[in-house]
Amino acid sequence: MGAGHVHRLYVRGDSPVHRLPPQCKLVAHLAFVLVVVATPRERVWAFAAYAVLLAAVVATARIPYGTVLRRTMIEIPFVAFALAMPFVATGPETAVLGLRLSVEGLWGAWNILAKGTLGVVASVLLAATTEPRLLLHGIERLRMPQLITQIAAFMLRYGDVVAAELGRMRTARAARGFEPRGPRDARVLARSLGALFLRSYERGERVHLAMVSRGYDGRMPVLHDVPASARQWSAASALPLAAALIALAAWTVP
Template identity: 35%
Template sequence: MGFANNLVEGLDPRSKIISFLSIILCMVLTPITRLKDFGLYFLLILAIAFIAKITPRQILKRMFFLIPFILFVAIFIPFIKEGNVYWSIKIGYWQLRVTYEGVWTFLNVIIKSGLSIILLVIASSTTTFPDFLQGMEMLRMPRLLVILMSFMYRYIFVLFDEAKRLMRARALRYFGSRYSEQLWIIGYMIGVLFIRTFERARRIYSAMTIRGFTGEIRSIKRFQFSYIDFLFITGIIISLLFIVSGIVYKLEHMKINNAHLWQAL
């Protein structure tokens, strides 16, 4: 396969899936108290973004739609997580307490989710969804999962169009009513959309069965591992080994205690 505009975009999708999942797995398993390690993860992800020629503006533009959902979930953690009280305030009959454990859990969710979103932005900017599915297929991922993701990608836009038609029909017939009545109408629209989705899925399944669909996803592209893919995966794994081994803390220990390098390692 020839290379595209940048190195990462021209890689085999399997190498990107393996590398990015390895980074996410290491980040999830790293304790949040090792903040310097997450700084190294951030530098590693920035290096990948630089190689992929993705600007910070592109990353922030896509993260803008996802970060609010993470904040909405995580903002309540410092107040509901039990532990040692760090700060408290009384508002009327309510006593709000922020705990140390809650703050660390909040940082854990925000930092790991934020770095994972940046990786997701890089992956989506350098890999088309059909190529991603084919990479999963070649990695022997569960076929049912790959098929479901393929159908979701193909028909999610159809469902969006169906929802827009329902909203347009509601807007043309709306003459003003109470808020409770609007909630009833929205619930009715959700039910109608679910029924139409179920009926469409049944028709699609019948049409595919008649045409002899066996569950195999075919593509005109043929991917093949190259030495560039091998070097990319090797570089990511070596970087992760340095981070996971705590090399930064060991070098600091060597500097403080004037120890030799082999003693610190």
């Protein structure tokens, strides 16, 4: 897979978590999320234990806690949905701060907030400790169809190019005195999107021709192979195994 650019979500570092092969981190992340989702929502202590495990990973990766907290703000729309559940759910009610709230809605809101937040934090850690191009390589190492990984790689590589083209078009409109003020300006914006699509399509054609002229045969060259040793797999499995023990206790301990 060709050399890519460093994404803004990636935090440069040389911690043990950074050095783990991407395929190990992907499997560990998926296993951890599945364990969290399978945990009974009534076992509040189990989710607190999962949070402690993630905090330990953050400390090991030397990622600032403030950075992780800011990036978890992406789940705010889901938080708003969860906070509305106690008011709209049916069933037995209880009094909380003078409000009559649904018991089932409260548990549902807690379920979404706890599991969703843990999953988001785990994803933030994965993105912060693994370069996007290595993530794609790790997916390919896990036998994901190569066509899918190549499409994702091109989206990653040229997403910023398309965004820059959109910025230049916005600057050109502003230089001509255009300021969107209402529905009447939707036609101009629609034409801009059409022009952006045509420019992107033409650029894609030129890129493809350039690749073919350089010997592209449908498979991207692998420049940085990242094999995983048994020791690295063991290190990556520490998080999901610890989480699995907590989940087992949550299911067995009343």
